[in-house]
Amino acid sequence: MNTIKSDVIVIGGGIVGSSATLFMSQKGLNVTLIERDVCGSRSSGVNFGGVRCQGRPVSHLPLAIRARDIWRDADNVIGGKFEYTVTGHLKIARNEEELTILNDYYADSQGMGLDLQMLSGDEIRRRYPWFSGRVLGGSLSPHDGQANPRIVSPAFAAAARRAGARVCEREPVQTVEKLATGYRVTTKEGIYEAEQLVIGAGAWSNNIATQLGESFPLTHGFPAMAVTEPIPYFLHPCLGVQGGDIYIRQVTRGNVVFGGGTGVAVSDSSSRATSNNLMALMARLLELVPSMKNTQILRTWSGMEGFLPENTPVIDKSLNHSGLYYGFGFSGGGFEIGPGAGAALADLVAHGSTTTDLTPFSMSRFA
Structure with missing residues (x-):
């Protein structure tokens, strides 16, 4: 050769x-x-x-903000948006401990370019009436968004x-x-x-x-995810919860993508979600968004991530x-x-x- x-x-x-x-x-x-x-x-x-800066360690934010600037200029950088949209990212607290963590992060990240907004549970339900009563409060990062990976x-x-x-x-x-x-x-x-x-x-x-x-010291993880049938568009910001056990977004054509927990390895190069994990994910989803009951899931999948x-x-x-x-x-x-x-x-x-x-x-x- x-x-x-x-x-x-x-x-x-x-x-x-x-x-x-x-x-x-x-x-x-x-x-x-x-x-x-x-x-x-x-x-x-x-x-x-998800294309989010919120929730990253404060020491990582300079790199994340540089990345955000590239995402914003995607038309010039790579010749198109590729479904990149600025939707905001809303991180939810379900109890006082989680709310304290969000408040501390809000204070620590001041001046870093996130422009976070702390919202009460009542304010969140006023803006997004489909939320359940489990939401105690949250942090909205208005410049975050999503794209098609x-x-x-x-x-x-x-x-x-x-x-x-x-x-x-x-x-x-x-x-x-x-x-x-x-x-x-x-x-x-x-x-x-x-x-x-x-x-x-x-x-x-x-x-x-x-x-x-x-x-x-690299280890492997296997995030589990699913996508639903198209339903009427209602979920503008990407959603996460403090602790990261579920994350949710909706694309403009109506499909809801959600994930959390872990799948299992199938080989040294592939993985899959499990039924137990998916059942737990669906229960968490309905705890936050009860109106999604009876929505059909079209596909599930996993991937292999490297963790340090x-x-x-x-x-x-x-x-x-x-x-x-x-x-x-x-x-x-x-x-x-x-x-x-x-x-x-x-x-x-x-x-x-x-x-x-x-x-x-x-x-x-x-x-």
């Missing part, structure tokens, strides 16, 4: 890898993106689809291709090697070499990193190898923040630094 050379190789075509590829290409780098399936087919394509990552990859990147799909990585200068990645279809390497392969990133002598301690990803350069960068372990929260992570990684690769504070995501946590 011929060896294909470029400036940078990116492994992983999810929202982080595909956006990093786009932004590096726009900076004039020759980039090769390698994806084992098709871009966005794994966790970036099967997640809930199935089409966003492919859109980033397509934009990267238009910007000059080489996008290689259905090429599982077989080996990764450190060369005297740079890296070699071998797949069944080809051999690729570059001075710099970005590993953003989600739940499978550790399998690649260990080939280079580095390892992370404290649900905090690594977005950093290697401590041991020059030209090696990591962006994974987003712990179920990578969809919104992904384009920001991709942009920050592009800064690191192209310039050696970034204006976005990446201290919380440092690799030194695992040294």
Whole structure:
């Protein structure tokens, strides 16, 4: 096989890898993106689809706000909205303990760009009369929203291709090697070499990193989700609850998407929701929105997410190898923040630094 050379190789075509590829290409780098399936087919394509800053650790908000700015400019960045809409995100408290947590977060996040609004239970039911009496209060983040995860990552990859990147799909990585200068990645279809390497392969990133002598405490999780038949549109903001045991959104064509809890692994590359989990999810849904009783569920699914301690990803350069960068372990929260992570990684690769504070995501946590 011929060896294909470029400036940078990116492994992983999810929202982080595909956006990093786009932004590096726009900076004039020759980039090769390698994806084992098709871009966005794994966790970036099967997640809930919430695009929220609310609820993230305050130290993560600078990166989340950078990502939000990219989402807002999606028409120019990737050539379309791809069902991205600003609906707001309403986080519900069902008891005093949860309400205290929301009030504390409201205070801690002041001045960070969220513009949160604390609402009483009565005010929530006045605005959204379909809520049950279980709602004690909540926090509304007006700038958050939602998008269609199935089409966003492919859109980033397509934009990267238009910007000059080489996008290689259905090429599982077989080996990764450190060369005297740079890296070699071998797949069944080809051999690729570059001075710099970005590993953003989600739940499978550790399998690649260990080939280079580095390892992370990465575990796997399997979020469970479902979607209903179309019903009359009523649910404008995305909904979450403090504690995260259920999250709900409605698309404009009427389908309600909801999720929470965990599914189970079927193999090392797939997972599914379980009947017990779905029954519990439906009970939680009806506790908040009783009017959805008898609504039909069309489909259920799960995905495989990579989790790192404290649900905090690594977005950093290697401590041991020059030209090696990591962006994974987003712990179920990578969809919104992904384009920001991709942009920050592009800064690191192209310039050696970034204006976005990446201290919380440092690799030194695992040294």
